[in-house]
């Protein structure tokens with residue numbers, strides 16, 4: 477069998493309302509998530525045992541990597557006795573809120589399921605994905621989704637709401653530092669309940685995405701994880717304010733950060749915006765121009 481090469485896209489949260497902490501320690505949320513045309517590529521070829529190499533030496537390629545954790549979980553769940561050599565071309569920055577590790581894990585599950593003759597159906601893959609990480613299940617779906625629970629309840633964004641998203645130009649930019657997801661959620665919990673969006677308000681805001689066809693996506697963007705991240709890392713709100721004032725953009729942070737994004741009009745010249753990002757955040761910043769898929 478030829479080696480497989482599976483695209484593992486990044487994601488951004490166009491809307492994210494964290495509504496409260498659950499008995500299991502995770503948080504409930506309501507989110508609108510889009511995948512991007514930008515991402516990692518996971519090569520998979522049959523081998524004895526599981527191994528992983530990555531072109532980015534900063535990425536741990538040991539058993540802590542979600543690709544190998546996905547492979548172990550797949551083998552346990554299916555009793556598959558095969559193995560695979562994974563080769564990860566890493567493009568999605570870590571600690572960004574772009575779902576890179578989660579997407580890689582889902583690419584591994586998909587690839588192994590193909591290699592093994594598809595022992596898992598859709599619900600089987602979804603159950604394994606949910607075990608691996610809160611952001612994994614969304615990557616089993618194509619197109620924009622609504623995510624609820626801790627991330628395991630996924631529905632397609634209704635068809636009337638999707639056109640203002642799909643194919644949109646987006647600039648994604650991340651400072652040289654990342655934000656650890658557990659830290660971001662702990663900061664929210666530390667200022668509870670004020671930091672949580674009441675569930676009814678989260679659903680009302682989501683309803684605008686689905687029912688207010690006239691509203692542009694820019695007017696509906698929201699992320700309740702911004703305040704603690706912006707308080708700790710002033711470089712984030714400073715650039716967001718600058719991009720809003722100078723270029724009329726509506727930038728937002730994605731997920732638990734530190735990456736932010738701004739939707740762009742087709743006619744917009746991205747060059748001066750990228751120059752402003754680089755001037756503010758320096759050479760260690762990542763800047764990616766791509767599209768919502």
Ligand code: C5P
Pocket residue numbers: 501502503504505608609610611625626627657658661
């Ligand atoms: O599921 P994942 O491994 O991405 O979660 C990392 C950490 O982020 C969790 O251990 C938890 O502290 C926090 N988290 C949360 N609620 C979520 C997702 C993540 O509290 N819905």
